[in-house]
Amino acid sequence: MFTSIRSKLIASLLGVTLLVGAVSLWTGVHLLKKHVIGEAANRVALDLNAGSEMIQERIRLIRTALNITSLGSGFVGSVEAADPNDLAYRLSRLAHHAKLDFAGILGTDGNILSRLGPNAKIQRIPAENPIGRMALERQSSVEGIVVLTREMLLHEDPELAERARIAIPDLGAEAAAAAEATSGLALAAAVPIFEGSRVVGVLYGGQLLNRDETLVDMVRNRLSQGESYKGRPIATATVFLNDLRIATNVTLPDGRRAVGTRVSAEVKAAVLDQGRRWSGRAWVLSDWYITAYEPLEDIFGRRVGMFYVGTLEAKYTDILTRALTVFILITGAGMIVALGFGVLLANRIMGPVHRLIKASRQVSEGSLTPDVGPIKEGEFGRLQKTFLEMVAAVGRRRAASEDRIIQSEKQASVGRLAAGVAHEINNPLTGVLTYTHMLLRRKDLNTEMRADLETIAAATERVRKIVKGLLDFSRQTKLDPEPTDINRLVGATVGLLENQALVKGVAVKFMAGENLPMVTLDRSQMQSVLMNLIINALDATPPGGQIKIFTAPALSGDGAVHKGVEITVADTGSGIPAEHMDKLFDPFFTTKAVGQGTGLGLSVSQGIVQRHQGHIRVQSEMGKGTRFFVWLPIEGTGGKS
Amino acid sequence: MKILVVDDEGIVLLSCRRILEAEGFEVQAAPSVDEALALLDAPGAPLPSLLLVDVKMPVHDGMYLMRQVKAKHPQLPIVVMSGYPTDETVENAAIFGAATFIAKPFTPGELLDTVLSVARKGNKP
Numbered sequence: 077m078f079t080s081i082r083s084k085l086i087a088s089l090l091g092v093t094l095l096v097g098a099v100s101l102w103t104g105v106h107l108l109k110k111h112v113i114g115e116a117a118n119r120v121a122l123d124l125n126a127g128s129e130m131i132q133e134r135i136r137l138i139r140t141a142l143n144i145t146s147l148g149s150g151f152v153g154s155v156e157a158a159d160p161n162d163l164a165y166r167l168s169r170l171a172h173h174a175k176l177d178f179a180g181i182l183g184t185d186g187n188i189l190s191r192l193g194p195n196a197k198i199q200r201i202p203a204e205n206p207i208g209r210m211a212l213e214r215q216s217s218v219e220g221i222v223v224l225t226r227e228m229l230l231h232e233d234p235e236l237a238e239r240a241r242i243a244i245p246d247l248g249a250e251a252a253a254a255a256e257a258t259s260g261l262a263l264a265a266a267v268p269i270f271e272g273s274r275v276v277g278v279l280y281g282g283q284l285l286n287r288d289e290t291l292v293d294m295v296r297n298r299l300s301q302g303e304s305y306k307g308r309p310i311a312t313a314t315v316f317l318n319d320l321r322i323a324t325n326v327t328l329p330d331g332r333r334a335v336g337t338r339v340s341a342e343v344k345a346a347v348l349d350q351g352r353r354w355s356g357r358a359w360v361l362s363d364w365y366i367t368a369y370e371p372l373e374d375i376f377g378r379r380v381g382m383f384y385v386g387t388l389e390a391k392y393t394d395i396l397t398r399a400l401t402v403f404i405l406i407t408g409a410g411m412i413v414a415l416g417f418g419v420l421l422a423n424r425i426m427g428p429v430h431r432l433i434k435a436s437r438q439v440s441e442g443s444l445t446p447d448v449g450p451i452k453e454g455e456f457g458r459l460q461k462t463f464l465e466m467v468a469a470v471g472r473r474r475a476a477s478e479d480r481i482i483q484s485e486k487q488a489s490v491g492r493l494a495a496g497v498a499h500e501i502n503n504p505l506t507g508v509l510t511y512t513h514m515l516l517r518r519k520d521l522n523t524e525m526r527a528d529l530e531t532i533a534a535a536t537e538r539v540r541k542i543v544k545g546l547l548d549f550s551r552q553t554k555l556d557p558e559p560t561d562i563n564r565l566v567g568a569t570v571g572l573l574e575n576q577a578l579v580k581g582v583a584v585k586f587m588a589g590e591n592l593p594m595v596t597l598d599r600s601q602m603q604s605v606l607m608n609l610i611i612n613a614l615d616a617t618p619p620g621g622q623i624k625i626f627t628a629p630a631l632s633g634d635g636a637v638h639k640g641v642e643i644t645v646a647d648t649g650s651g652i653p654a655e656h657m658d659k660l661f662d663p664f665f666t667t668k669a670v671g672q673g674t675g676l677g678l679s680v681s682q683g684i685v686q687r688h689q690g691h692i693r694v695q696s697e698m699g700k701g702t703r704f705f706v707w708l709p710i711e712g713t714g715g716k717s
Numbered sequence: 718m719k720i721l722v723v724d725d726e727g728i729v730l731l732s733c734r735r736i737l738e739a740e741g742f743e744v745q746a747a748p749s750v751d752e753a754l755a756l757l758d759a760p761g762a763p764l765p766s767l768l769l770v771d772v773k774m775p776v777h778d779g780m781y782l783m784r785q786v787k788a789k790h791p792q793l794p795i796v797v798m799s800g801y802p803t804d805e806t807v808e809n810a811a812i813f814g815a816a817t818f819i820a821k822p823f824t825p826g827e828l829l830d831t832v833l834s835v836a837r838k839g840n841k842p
């Protein structure tokens with residue numbers, strides 16, 4: 077089955093389609109992946125920058141607000157006077173406008189003058205918040221990220237400490253880190269308060285990031301630009317305190333924000349330990365994200381946290397999957413088309429081949445007219461025609477050789493019979509002839525007796541002739557071939573019969589062909605062949621008719637081509653009925669009156685011609701005439717046997 | 718003039734005797750090769766001046782007889798008769814020294830012509 081041309085053809089078509097499909101699929105996926113995922117990664121990196129910029133922007137806003145407050149009229153005076161009521165009022169206004177979680181004012185001694193919250197009026201205690209001290213020490217404004225310990229937060233405002241406390245769901249082994257979960261990460265600034273060029277205090281304030289959703293959501297919204305995936309914004313942003321998520325919109329599977337979870341060890345190592353930016357594909361809690369992380373440094377230059385943005389990879393893998401599906405569908409469709417095409421093509425090619433195979437089978441079963449179907453164009457048509465020609469040629473040859481075998485078998489058996497009969501008859505015939513003739517010699521016979529005896533003698537003579545004919549027929553006389561000028565032989569034979577023709581009133585014409593090669597043949601036997609043909613023609617042709625004899629060079633008609641000479645005897649006689657055609661060469665077949673012909677002429681002639689490796693053909697049309705063709709090879713009997 | 722005719726067919730022997738005796742020949746007839754040889758070898762009997770022999774005969778055939786005769790009497794002319802003359806018989810006849818050949822059936826005239834022409838030649842040398 078799989079060795080058939082048909083399946084090979086289909087398989088190769090399928091193979092090519094599959095190959096093309098697979099290659100384009102592979103390159104397509106490759107390109108898409110590079111393009112889509114690469115694009116996404118670029119975008120995330122840019123988003124991270126934008127996110128960082130937003131954080132810085134917030135810090136600057138805080139400082140600006142502080143500056144504005146510090147320059148407010150009467151503020152310096154209130155600081156110098158350490159008026160708690162006025163300072164508290166100013167601070168609460170500042171906090172309200174700038175959305176500060178904590179704010180306070182330090183005196184030049186580093187003690188608190190006033191601050192937000194319930195402890196607002198507890199004065200003259202040293203400030204815990206490091207940023208205010210730093211601004212005081214530097215005598216200039218400070219801004220940035222600060223880590224506030226639980227003590228600092230409690231000091232600032234117990235409520236803040238509460239907000240900063242983050243439950244860590246996956247405590248376990250890292251129980252030690254639990255302490256950090258109570259610290260806070262804040263965006264803060266501190267500005268010195270000047271009286272002229274003299275610093276009279278420091279104003280500080282900041283926003284606690286723990287659980288602060290505004291920043292991360294703002295970043296996320298800005299970055300998502302309205303794009304969502306399955307109802308979720310595709311972008312996410314997170315602020316880490318060390319490796320702990322303290323503000324995030326990455327969600328847990330149950331939809332809660334993943335506050336209190338930790339980053340992967342790999343990211344932690346790269347970002348927190350080595351201080352590098354990290355970007356790439358990352359498994360964040362429950363989904364794959366295309367991510368970027370960067371370290372957050374506090375005002376002392378310590379790496380205290382990380383900032384993260386990421387987009388859901390699913391969005392991009394969906395695009396990829398869709399593209400992949402389309403590709404696979406196209407390839408599949410291509411293969412189906414190829415299959416159909418292959419089957420069609422195979423049928424087109426193999427249909428005629430199968431027909432030819434069937435036709436060959438018919439031939440091997442004996443048919444000589446196999447059905448090869450309609451003749452096609454092109455090579456196949458040529459094959460069909462050649463096949464038909466071949467079959468026809470085989471048929472002709474087989475018919476010819478069968479005819480020849482049948483004919484020679486007939487001749488052989490008739491020959492044996494004739495020989496036996498002749499041998500037996502000849503002895504008694506000798507007695508009949510002898511005594512008839514001896515009686516005829518007598519002088520005392522009366523006329524009647526003499527007439528009777530002469531009738532016996534004549535009849536016996538006929539018997540003798542018949543027996544002689546039988547013997548001639550049965551004798552496969554050896555050929556005595558010699559190189560012969562055909563035209564001379566035919567001319568001489570025609571000469572012998574001219575008188576007979578003249579008497580009958582039939583014109584005999586010999587048209588000798590030119591440039592005839594010499595032919596090696598047995599002259600006397602070939603002459604008897606010609607004699608019989610011409611006598612037959614004379615017998616069949618009524619007075620006024622015509623007999624023409626031609627000679628010409630000719631190739632043998634059957635299959636193998638041999639050079640030779642053809643002698644044609646054409647008459648305008650009666651013609652031969654179709655039903656006699658295949659009996660003509662049978663021994664004893666004659667239509668002539670009893671005593672006129674023995675029916676051995678053509679049979680003997682055919683034997684002679686065949687022994688010369690030649691053949692006799694006949695063409696006849698009733699009422700118009702008959703043509704006999706005798707073809708003889710140049711090589712003669714010396715040629716192939 | 719004596720002629721020995723050898724043939725297994727009685728009618729042929731009869732016919733030959735009838736034709737030849739009518740012309741004045743003395744005719745000896747032998748129905749088989751063995752009898753012909755016995756006649757030829759008979760002590761005191763004069764040799765015939767011509768042999769008329771059939772080819773196909775049972776036991777010993779005409780060719781056998783010719784070989785025997787030619788061995789002992791090379792001068793004796795032989796005429797071969799056959800009812801079925803093939804090229805081979807004609808050739809063999811010539812090889813074994815037959816003077817001539819006559820096909821059966823023949824008319825009295827044909828037989829006499831043949832015999833006389835051989836006898837004339839045979840008399841000459």
Ligand SMILES: Nc1ncnc2c1ncn2[C@@H]1O[C@H](COP(=O)(O)OP(=O)(O)OP(=O)(O)O)[C@@H](O)[C@H]1O
Nearest residue numbers: 612613616651666667668673674675676677678702
């Ligand atoms: N030229 C011819 N025109 C018409 N019929 C012919 C011709 N040649 C042969 N025949 C037919 O073929 C038959 C056989 O011919 P063939 O030569 O074998 O025998 P014959 O002529 O009848 O007898 P034979 O040749 O033995 O005297 C003839 O009896 C005749 O019917």
Ligand SMILES: [Mg+2]
Nearest residue numbers: 608612677678
């Ligand atoms: Mg004829």
